[in-house]
Amino acid sequence: MDTPTRSALAGWRIREVVTALPDTPLSRCAQLMHDEHVGSLVIVEQRDGRRVPTGMVTDRDIAIEAVAFGIDPRALNAADIMSCPPALAREEDDLMSVLARMREHGVRRLPVVGREGELRGIVAADDLLGMLAQQIDGLASLVEASHRREARSRAAQALGATEPRPPAG
Numbered sequence: 001m002d003t004p005t006r007s008a009l010a011g012w013r014i015r016e017v018v019t020a021l022p023d024t025p026l027s028r029c030a031q032l033m034h035d036e037h038v039g040s041l042v043i044v045e046q047r048d049g050r051r052v053p054t055g056m057v058t059d060r061d062i063a064i065e066a067v068a069f070g071i072d073p074r075a076l077n078a079a080d081i082m083s084c085p086p087a088l089a090r091e092e093d094d095l096m097s098v099l100a101r102m103r104e105h106g107v108r109r110l111p112v113v114g115r116e117g118e119l120r121g122i123v124a125a126d127d128l129l130g131m132l133a134q135q136i137d138g139l140a141s142l143v144e145a146s147h148r149r150e151a152r153s154r155a156a157q158a159l160g161a162t163e164p165r166p167p168a169g
Helices: 026-036 059-065 095-105 125-158
Strands: 040-047 050-058 109-113 119-124
Touching: 026 040, 026 059, 040 119, 050 059, 050 109, 050 119, 095 109, 095 125, 119 125
Parallel strands: none
Antiparallel strands: 040 050, 109 119
């Protein structure tokens, strides 16, 4: 079985992704983010029947690029402020390469694409952090169990057992 650091991104649960088209008004982008409880949209174009990521718009982009300058969000479209081309993750990527790509591009979210560039989902640093925390918790439990087994073995020896038991598993 693959470890989380080596398994392909396709093996993890990738969040459903909220998308918009390049000509979507920023006011609609903000409403989508609000309604779907997300901090970003993947901007897509249809190519040969596939949704292909062409950019990203975050709530911060809307605040910094439009609202901060008093620009009416209805006057701009997603294409006007989107980050393009977006940094992408591939389904076959492993955790370490995904984290490296996030660091390299200074982003917390990556659209995930299939072999033909079609949008398959999104992965967020917060999700990866949660998954890593579970793995670290499992490792900590292993260390604690090992310490308890060692303490029981030493206690048995102190009570007169002549030979220590071999470790189990």
